[in-house]
Amino acid sequence: MHIVHVAVGGCLTLPNVRYGITDDTGGHIAYILGAAAAQARRPEVSRVDIVTRAFDDPTLGADHARAVQPAGDRLRILRLRTSNGAYLAKEALAAERPALSDAFTALIAGMPRPPDVIHAHFADAAAIVRAAAAHFDIPVVYTPHSLGIDKASCSAGRPPAALIRRIALERTALRVADAVIVSSRDEAERQVEGYGIDVAGRTHRVAPGVTRRDGPPGTAQARALIDPALSDPERPMILAIARPVRKKNLAALVRAYLGSPTLGARANLVILAGQRGAGIAQTPETAGVIAELEELAQQAPGRIALPERHGPDIVAQAYRLAARRGGVFVNPALHEPFGLTLLEAAKAGLPVVATRNGGPGDILGTLRNGTLVDPGDPVAIGAAITGLLDDRYAWRAAAEAGQTRLRAFDWDVWADRAARIYADLRRPVRSFAAPHALLASDIDGTLTGCRTGATAFRDWAATRDLPFIVATGRCISEARAVLARWDLPAPDAFITAVGTELHLPDRRGRMERCERYAAAISEDWDRAAVLACLAEAGARMQAPVEQRRWKLACLGDASEAARLRAVLDCAGLAARAVPSHGRLIDILAPRAGKGAAIRAYAAGIGLDARRCVVAGDSGNDIDMLTMGGTGIVVGNALPELDHLTPGPDLLRTRAHHAGGVLEGLAAAGLIGPRAAAEVAA
Known part of the structure; x- marks a missing residue:
């Protein structure tokens, strides 16, 4: 497989990226380099090319003028040259897009054969590759990294014209991409869907890996850079590393520090905010942020360090130095799409305080290495930092948890997931002529839970002669992530x-929402009125990311579900209240449900609903288990299914999880005698 990554902004080189040397030389470059290097290690990959823009600027490094830069046995950087040889910031690239598009098309035309996939980073790259992708019939995967729709939400008043144009470019990139790979649930379920187009079925959440910026051992270089600005450098070190732009909210961190007598008395604040000084071009925004930080720092002389420059080696050492001094890493961004710096801090054993807005929730939910805060509340930021500094048990627990759990963020795992996504773009749509049955199964606890059973189910699915669909409480990007994690x-x-x-494949195999089903379940559903009624009833809502167009997610047990159902009935509002797992309640559009969706799918392929075989383990599976086909209740089912009476149409299995699904298929006569015997064994 030949993979081509495309990113035209910033200073992209190997091995030593000067992060922060321009406003656009940030985390997306670490992402691309980590992803490409992992892909180049895979046996089925013949070559990975990273395509970027060539420019001539000696102050930024001679590498950027090189047309070809080898970076390993199967990895190289290729640079597109146009008539404009100057470095251009992201905002100035629009005029160059036509020339860059022509240069990219010529590059692809000159290759022995077209690449198997193009992976575009940011919307400008997606626009540049479009002509070549169409001409040579190459699938395009798009990773947005940072979406303008969230930047617009942080702007006071009407967003500037440049941002409006960027959002339009992003909307087009999302609409035409064959697949979209993002890093966090917030990106997948809120930001991407905020563009008002049906892209959920093509969106995949794949957690990136830890950027390998180890540098030389020790902390000597970091000490030499940081300590001269501090009167007592051995005190605990509060560290932040971010580009000096408004959305990174660095001034709020300084105000939190200045506003806390405790922090000022016992800790130092160190901020690595990009590069500045002679030979470094700054935008009005970055210059304004730096000026504000420097003015605030004057209020605490000898306690705040704002180094002008730092190399890649310094960054790794700064994390280690902060950890050795018992400090805390802080990301106070107004919104953070993911947060690779949080992974780097965890790798060094440095606990974190991070914004609750965006990707950090995913990271800290996995690593458990710190605290999420409201970035608009400097008092809360200061309190969270103080809490970790004062409680050494909590500090050690967070430090150890971050390092222990960091294996969840691995570039090789990312590369494996990406390979699956790429392969699916070329896989033909599976068709079943006059199917005699179908299997619809829940995922969590039904197909997952036992590796042996999951493997057996995967092997059966590879040779099946009937449609297989999943019916889950998760959104589609999360469902995909779980299936991949279990190799299902x-x-x-x-x-x-x-x-x-309900998501169905189009003629190219891309999953699209079924608008006919959406229209059917929209009848009698007044989401705004239902939401207002739930608020008045004091319902405890789940996180915003769990709320969907036809589903409102609450917390509570079966009795709370019954109360909410009664409240909605009294208000004359049509809705279903579905309890599950003893703690979750889903308020659904009255015509929706797993059973209704299965019937809609079955009707679309000409199958009687009575020929549907369904499998589940919890309360939100009840309506499909009792819809009139054959229900399989796996052996590990929750007690909330105990009231369902076994019979010819409802099978209770002894085997748990996916093994139970296979046992049920055997009992329903959908697995042959030999396979059934193997399942029983």
């Missing part, structure tokens, strides 16, 4: 959000 097969369709969304 991709289904022929997805029923997600507790049966309120």
Whole structure:
């Protein structure tokens, strides 16, 4: 497989990236380099090319004028040259897009054969590759990294014209991409869907890996850079590393520090905010942020360090130095799409305080190495930092948890997931002529939970002669992530959000929401009125990311679900209240549900609903288990299914998880005698 990554902004080189040397030389470059290097290590990959823009600027480094820069046995950087040889910031690239598009098309035309996939980073790259991708029939994967729609939400008043144009470019990139790979649930379920187009079925959440910026051992270089600015450098070190732009909210961190007598008395604040000084060009925004930080720092002489420059070796040492001094890493961004710096801090054993807005929630939810805060509340930021500094048990627990759990963020794992996504773009749509049955299964606890059973199910699915669909409470990007984590097969369709969304493949195999089903379940559903009624009833809502168009997610047990159902009935509002797992309640559009979605899918392939075989383990599976086909209740099912009476149409298995699904298929006569015997064994 030949993979081509494309990113035209910033100073992209290997091995020593000068992060922060320009406003656009940030985390996306670490992402691309980590991803490409991992892909180049895979045996099925013949070559990985990173295509970027060539420019001549000796102050930024001679590498950027090189047309070809080898970076390993199967990895290289290729640079597109146009008539404009100057370095251009992201905002100035629009005029160059036509010339860059022509140069990219010529590059692809000159290759022995077209690459198998193009992976575009940011919307400008997606626009540049479009002509070549169409001409040579190459699938395009798009990773947005940072979406303008969130930057617009942080702007006071009407967003500037340049940002409006960027959002339009991003909307086009999302609309035409064959697949979209993002890093966090917030990106997948809120930001991407905020563009108002149906892209959920093509969106995949794949956690990136830890950027390998180890540098020389020790901390000597970091000490030499940081300590001269501090009167007592051995005190605990509060560290922040970010580009000096408004959305990174660095001034709020300084104000939190200045506003806390405790922090000022016992800790130092160190901020590595890009590069500045002679020979470094700054935008009005970055110059303004730096000026504000320097003015604030004057209020605490000898306690705040704002170094002008730092190399890649310094960054790794700064994390280690802060950890050795018992400090804390802080990301106070107004919104952070993911947060690679949080992974780097965890690698060094440095606990974190991070914004609750965006990707850090995913990271800290996995690593458990710190605290999430409201970035608009300097008092809360200061309190969270103080809490970790004062509680050495909590500090050590966070430091150890971050390092222990960091294996969840691995570039080789990312590369494996990406390979699956790339392969699916070329896989033909599976068709079943006059199917005699179908299998619809829940995922969590039903197909997952036992590796042996999952492997057996995958092997069965590879040779099946009937459609297989999943019916889950998760959104489609999260469902995909779980299936991949358990090495389970991709289904022929997805029923997600507790049966309120049905995703079907188009002629190219891309999953699209079924608008006919969406229209059907929209009848009698007044989401705004239901939400207002739940608020008045004091319902405890789940996180915003769990709320969907036809589903509102609450917390509570079966009795709370009954109360909410009664409240909605009294208000004359049509809705279903579905409890599950003893703690979750889903309020659904009245015509929606897993059973309704399965019937809709079955009707679309000409199958009677009575020929549907369904499998589940919890309360939100009840309506499909009792819809009139054959239900399989796996052996590990929750007690909330105990009231379902076994019979010819409802099978209770002794085997748990995926093994139970296979046992049920055997009992239903959908697995032959030999396979059934193997399942029983």
